[in-house]
Amino acid sequence: MSAVAAEGVWKFYGDYPALRDVILNAEPGACLALIGRNGAGKTTLLRIIGGFSRAGRGQVRIFGQDPRDIETRRRVGWIGHGIAVYDELSALENLSLFGRLYNLPDPRKSAMEWLERTGLERVKDGLVREFSRGMRQRLAVARAFLHQPSVLLLDEPFTALDDRAIAVLQRLLREALAEGRTVIMSTHQLREALELATHVALLNRGKIAFHGERTAQMVADPGWVYAHYDEA
Amino acid sequence: MEFFRQTWVIAAKDLRAELRTKEAVNASLAFALVILVLFSFAFDPLEEQTREMSGGLLWIVFAFAGTLVLNRSFAREVPNDCLDALIAAPISGAALFMGKALANFVLVISVELVSLPVFGIFYNVHWTTQIWSLLLVLALGTWGLTVIGTIFSALTVNIRLRELMAPLLVYPMLIPVLMSAMQLTMQLIAGKSLGGENQVWLRLMVAFDVIFTALSLVLLETVLVG
């Protein structure tokens, strides 16, 4: 069974199709890089997979279940454009909160563990409001990984990350993939993404123009997929 | 039960966040006091007539001041896209609604309980005579206010002119429960009891609260996700 499967997904804004008959899947342990121009529909597709909106036609399955199913939600981690942590709470309070929301056996312990893994243990009691940009992003990463999700959905995760945060994220993603977790990330940063990716999918105006394994050629020449498959 | 645990986590989070900054409750309390003062210019507090209808005025104060707090309910999830994190979390829409409604209820009723003695002083009204009945009316009325305010905060979370829209939509919806609360408050202050004809108002408030709580619990998921 695929970890994530999009089966004939359409998404309409009014009568306009933002996604057209998208067929996609990612096996457990795969890292799928979802690429495409601005407005191609990457965020729309990821948000449907993540259960934030519903497909107009077709369906998404995560381990065979609907993304909105509560048990499925427990197994999915999300990093979107916003950091999705509360400014008025401390780093530790934020992670403990999410630990409790995800019903972890020891929320505080998990929170401390992930603060250490993202290099934030020294500022654990600092309010997020006072954090630097890089610290905020690392906390977002900690929040997404906290509950050991089987599927990680990342929407342009490398954009606007500082070097330290990029390094942390890459390390954590490699570890996650080694543990057999599945990653789908949309990206403009081809180089960082293609290093990690096992598969690549190109979205062009709502349609999948290419879906296959990542090759050495793609790593050597990141623009190759665009050159060959993207229509003007 | 899982529902109650999740509800508690959400309610505690909202209360902790609000009490740390106290932005909404302070604004709400200040607003309540200002309206009470403004009313004293429109309706002379020394007139017997004003004292008779002051119960009604009180609920206008509560409705306006309460809306300030209630609007923030889902609006506070917008910065940093925290709403996404709540939608993605494995909690039911009903638990999310109930948690936020409970936190809101605590905040709004706190503002009301502080305003009440001030109101008593400004308008020379003895509100302590039937205190338990009055508190019951306060609780039922505030819950009605809270439920509608919370679900409409969710409805308007992503729309333009959210701060203008939400109050505009909420007040007509609240008319039955506000009317009941006003009538009962005026009756209680005038020394009457909750029995007899007033029973109808009481039952109306309970019906309003139950119906709209049920509707909100069921529809929150639809509102946020579709």
Next chain:
Amino acid sequence: MREKLIYGLGAIAAVLLARNLYSIFMQLPDEASQGMIYRIIFFHVPAAITAMLCASVTCITSIVYLVTKNLKYDAISVAVTEVGLAFLAANLVTGSIWGRIIWGIWWTWDARLTSALVCWLLYAGYLMLRRAIEEPTARARISAVFNIFAFVDVPIVIFSIKWWRTQHPQPVFWGGGTIDPAMRLTALLNLAALMLLAVVLSLIRLRQEEVQREIDSLRRYAHAV
């Protein structure tokens, strides 16, 4: 096909209205205590009933939209709500005119007028809400939920205002008494005419809504290319 339906129903409505107006002004005698002005009841009451029917229809289509996600039902919801709002406004205005003639005041907080006003505010909110949401799918979903809340509130509003009025008696619109059979017939016929008119107006508005949707999606296509 729908064009023919609109013209056909419109023609029937026009004939019916013409017949009723003739009957109202030419045939029926003046009422005992009120004189000329009582004739306004032939529009005042049917307008309210038509508005009620519109509200019921939109509640159903809102629920159907949420279940099927078919935007056709959203279009029907907004069309019928607008028409219902217009009829409710007609009810308020005719009531106000009647009150001015009979009691010399433009407004009285009679239970039915007050309820009508509150319901009007509720559904006006629906239209304002729609205006504030750009994206059609979100707009349909949010306004459908709001519509359900509004419709559930309507009976509660009517009951609470009625109870408030029994505690604070006031002048009543058309209390008791029997009604002449000729008048009853005309009243019912006018109800039929107004309901037909409501259907015609809804169909016209529905067409406009569908055209608007097509324009929106064409605009999106244009931007995407």
